[in-house]
Amino acid sequence: MxxxxxxxxxxxxxRSVKAFKKWRVIPPPVRGEFxxxxxxxxxxxxxxxxxxxxxxxxxxxxxxxxxxxxxIDICDFAxxxxxxxxxxxxxxxxxxxxxxxxxxxxxxxxxxxxxxxxVAVWGWNAALALVCGDPVIWKPSDKTPKCAKLxxxxxxxxxxxxxxxxxxxxxxxxxxxxxxxxxxIQLVESKEVPLISATGSTKMGRLVAxxxxxxxxxxxxxxxxxxxxIITETADLALARRAIVFSAVGTCGQRCTxxxxxxxxxxxxxxxxxxxxxxxxxxxxxDPMKSDTLVGPLIDAVAFxxxxxxxxxxxxxxxxxxxxxxxxxxxxxxxxxFFVNPCIITMxxxxxxxxxxxxxxxxxxxxxxxxEHAIELNNGxxxxxxxxxxxxxxxxxxxxxxxxxxxxxxxxxxIGTSGAEIGGAFGGEKDTGGGxxxxxxxxxxxxxxxxNTINYSSELxxxxxxxxx
Ligand code: UN1
Numbered sequence: 477m478x479x480x481x482x483x484x485x486x487x488x489x490x491r492s493v494k495a496f497k498k499w500r501v502i503p504p505p506v507r508g509e510f511x512x513x514x515x516x517x518x519x520x521x522x523x524x525x526x527x528x529x530x531x532x533x534x535x536x537x538x539x540x541x542x543x544x545x546x547x548i549d550i551c552d553f554a555x556x557x558x559x560x561x562x563x564x565x566x567x568x569x570x571x572x573x574x575x576x577x578x579x580x581x582x583x584x585x586x587x588x589x590x591x592x593x594x595v596a597v598w599g600w601n602a603a604l605a606l607v608c609g610d611p612v613i614w615k616p617s618d619k620t621p622k623c624a625k626l627x628x629x630x631x632x633x634x635x636x637x638x639x640x641x642x643x644x645x646x647x648x649x650x651x652x653x654x655x656x657x658x659x660x661i662q663l664v665e666s667k668e669v670p671l672i673s674a675t676g677s678t679k680m681g682r683l684v685a686x687x688x689x690x691x692x693x694x695x696x697x698x699x700x701x702x703x704x705x706i707i708t709e710t711a712d713l714a715l716a717r718r719a720i721v722f723s724a725v726g727t728c729g730q731r732c733t734x735x736x737x738x739x740x741x742x743x744x745x746x747x748x749x750x751x752x753x754x755x756x757x758x759x760x761x762x763d764p765m766k767s768d769t770l771v772g773p774l775i776d777a778v779a780f781x782x783x784x785x786x787x788x789x790x791x792x793x794x795x796x797x798x799x800x801x802x803x804x805x806x807x808x809x810x811x812x813x814f815f816v817n818p819c820i821i822t823m824x825x826x827x828x829x830x831x832x833x834x835x836x837x838x839x840x841x842x843x844x845x846x847x848e849h850a851i852e853l854n855n856g857x858x859x860x861x862x863x864x865x866x867x868x869x870x871x872x873x874x875x876x877x878x879x880x881x882x883x884x885x886x887x888x889x890x891i892g893t894s895g896a897e898i899g900g901a902f903g904g905e906k907d908t909g910g911g912x913x914x915x916x917x918x919x920x921x922x923x924x925x926x927x928n929t930i931n932y933s934s935e936l937x938x939x940x941x942x943x944x945x
Contacts, residue, residue: 481654481656481658481659482662484653484654484659485653485654485659485662485663486662488613488648488651488652488653489584489613489651489663489666489668489669490648490668491646491647491648491651492584492611492612492613492648492649492651492668492669493583493584493611493648493668494646494648495611495645495646495647495648495649496581496583496584496609496610496611496648498644498646499581499606499609499610499611499644499645499646499649500580500581500609500610502609502644504558504559504561504607504608504609505558505559506644507558507606507607507609508554508555508556508557508558508559508607509555509638510606510634510635510638510645511551511554511555511558511603511606511607512551512555513634513637513638514551514602514603514606514630514631514634515547515548515551515552515555515603516634517630517631517633517634518544518547518548518551518599518630519548521630522541522544522545522548523541524626525540525544525547525595525623525626525627525630526540526541526543526544527540527765528622528623528626529543529544529594529595529620529623530764530765530772531622532591532594532619532620532621532622532623533591533592533593533594533619533620533623533775534728534764534772534773534774534775534813535592535727535728535730535764535772536727536764536769536770536771536772537764537765537766537767538767539726539727540764542895543593543595543596544595544596546593546596546599546600546898547595547596547599547603549897549898549899550596550599550600550603550604550898550914550915551599551603553603553898553899553915554603554604554606554607555607557604557607557919558607561579561607561608561919561923562579563576563577563578563579563925564576564577565577568929569939570931570937570939571933571935571937572931572932572933572935573929573930573931573932573933573937574929574930574932575927575928575929575930576927576928576930577925577926577927577928578925578926578928579608579920579923579924579925580609580923580924580925580926581608581609581610581923581924582608582609582610582670582671582922582923582924583610583611583668583669583670583671584610584611584612584613584668584669584670584671585601585605585610585611585612585613585669585670585671585672585673585922586613586615586663586664586666586669586671586672586673586674587601587602587605587612587613587614587615587672587673587674588615588660588663588664588672588673588674588675588676588680588684589614589615589616589617589620589624589675589676590617590675590676590732591617591619591620591775592727592730592731592732592775592835593675593731594616594617594619594620594623594624595623595627597675597698597913598612598614598616598624598627599627600898600902600913600914601673601913602614602650604913604914604918604919604922605922606649607919608919608922608923609923610671610922610923611648611649611650611651612649612650612651613651613652613653613663613669614628614650614651614652614653615653615655615659615660615663616652616655617655617676618655618656618657619775619776620655621655624652624655625652628650628652631650632650635649635650661683661687664683664684664687664688665687665691667691667693669693670693670694670924671693671694671695671696671921671922672684672688672693672694672695672696673695673696673698673911673913674695674696674697674698674699675698675699675732676699677699677700677833678699678700678833678858678859678907678908678909680699681697681699681700681909684697685697685909694921695911696903696911696912696913696921697903697908697909697910697911698732698902698903698904698908698909698911698913699732699859699907699908699909700732700833700859700861700907700908701731701732701733701734701736701833701859701861701862701893701904701908702736702737702830702831702832702833702857702858702859702861703723703733703734703735703736703737703859703861703862703863703864703884703893703894704735704736704737704738704739704853704854704857704863704864704893705719705720705723705735705737705738705739705863705864705865705866705892705893706739706844706847706850706851706854706863706864706865706866706867706876707738707739707740707741707744707748707866708741708847708850708865708866708867708869708872709741709743709744710867710868710869710872711744711866711867711868712866712868712890713744713748713751713866715866715890716748716866717748717751717752717755719864719866719890719891719892720735720738720752720755720839720892721752721755721756721759722892722894722895723735723864723892723893723894723895724736724738724818724837724839725756725759725770725771725818725837726770726894726895727894728771728772728773728774728816728818728836728837729818729835729836729837729838730774730775730779730835730836731894732861732908733861733862733886733893733894733895733896734835734837734893734894735839735864735892735893735894736830736833736834736838736839736840737826737830737839737840737841737842737853737854737857738839738840738841738842739842739843739844739850739853739854740841740842740843740844741843741844741845741850742843742844742845745843749798749820749822749841752820752841753798753799753820756799756800756817756818756820757799759771759817759818761804761815761816761817762807762815763807763810771815771818771837772813772815773806773810773813773814773815773816774813774814774815774816774836775835776814777814779814779835779836780803780814780816780836782834782835782836783801783816783819783834783836783837783838784801786829786832786834786836786838787801787819787821787838789828789829790821790823790827790829790830790838790840791821793823793827793828793829793830794823794824794825794827795821795822795823795824795827795829795840796821796822797819797820797821798820798821798822798841799817799818799819799820800816800817800818800819800820800837801816801817801819801821801838802816802817803815803816803817804816804817816836816837818837818838818839819836819837819838819839820838820839820841821838821839821840821841822840822841822842823840823841823842824842825842826842826853826856826857830857831857831858833859847872847875847876851875851876851880851881851882854882854883854884855882855883855884858906858907859904859906859907859908860883860884860885860904860905860906860907860908861884861885861886861903861904861908862884862885862886862887862888862893862894862896862904863876863882863884863886863887863888863893864887864888864889864890864891864892864893865882865887865888865889865890866889866890867889867890873889873890876889877889883905883906884904884905884908885901885902885903885904885905885908885912886900886902886904896914897915898914898915899914899915899916900914900915900916901913901914901915901916901917901918902914902915902918
């Protein structure tokens with residue numbers, strides 16, 4: 477890495493550490509006011525940010541608008557949270573003593589984001605970190621640096637309006653690094669950054685986990701998904717079909733929550749697959765900016781290549797391509813883009829290629845005979861992010877959500893695997909990394925907990941009845 481960039485990252489971290497000293501003692505509701513204004517800025521600039529997302533990530537406009545909405549939603553959530561960073565009061569075993577917990581700001585949070593959600597995932601982290609009292613240092617994907625620049629521009633305007641003299645919001649509160657791997661490594665290895673929240677491949681996550689563990693830092697990892705859906709005999713098939721198409725084909729199969737594996741009950745398999753093929757044949761593929769387009773292009777040539785390789789391997793491993801998989805000619809003016817026909821492949825079982833996450837619209841379909849087998853197939857891959865079941869049988873639904881059911885962080889009933897709301901905890905198990913971001917009580921990861929024991933007596937009783945005189 478160039479000397480220049482080394483210094484640049486170092487300086488960003490130093491500014492962040494300095495900003496933390498000020499920000500950590502600002503009352504949380506005032507910190508919340510900053511986040512409220514950030515949410516307003518995204519409301520006002522929703523269109524512009526969405527256009528930038530389409531330009532770089534190549535997702536369709538409606539999904540890009542949805543992504544900006546996630547930022548607005550998490551800001552609203554964080555504003556409420558800024559008055560609810562509660563700790564517990566705990567009964568003490570000693571007379572005239574009280575115990576309590578407090579949640580304290582942690583320090584700079586390093587946020588590494590991927591190309592497929594270039595704005596929302598940063599938003600989830602930044603909104604929570606800010607109300608928790610932490611600065612944020614962002615390393616965006618090298619495929620989407622302009623999205624990051626635009627967000628930073630909006631935020632610096634908000635900061636100037638709220639605090640023109642920089643009394644509470646210092647420049648270092650929201651930092652942004654060059655979108656290079658080396659900058660990411662430097663961030664991850666820095667002892668000054670107590671928490672790293674990283675989204676991306678399992679391969680990247682393993683490197684991050686190792687480097688952060690080495691210095692005993694904390695990490696939130698949101699890595700690969702290989703999400704499954706079970707279609708049971710009692711499923712509402714029309715509903716299931718719509719959910720499958722959105723989950724498998726939306727964002728051109730490039731969400732970590734994208735549906736990649738479908739387990740269909742043998743009794744309905746053939747008829748259902750025919751209907752699915754029909755639905756795939758009507759998909760409008762084309763310019764992601766056009767309002768009637770449902771499938772935009774893949775992110776780049778590498779993604780196309782990986783898709784082709786996976787299809788080839790699937791065939792060699794006993795699969796049959798029943799629809800799609802090929803390249804579609806680019807519309808006028810978009811010759812650099814790689815458009816594909818989303819693909820369905822029937823597989824006899826979970827083979828090696830099915831175990832891997834290929835970031836493309838490939839859906840592997842396999843039959844199952846009983847619900848226990850379907851759950852086994854659902855769980856039979858290294859990743860554990862999202863899953864869903866379509867059933868009108870309450871026993872099957874409850875079993876799927878039980879301890880003996882899906883082993884994923886997300887287990888849905890009668891909706892798809894993708895498109896989670898910000899209010900829930902987002903993340904998954906196994907190779908997905910175990911981290912949780914966004915709603916519920918995920919804010920706790922961005923704070924440190926202190927336990928306080930207060931003696932208001934004139935005695936000094938020891939815990940556990942120990943005497944020491
Ligand atoms: C991602 O793909 O990294 O649940 C995030 C979803 C979106 C977030 C996806 N709300 O599909």
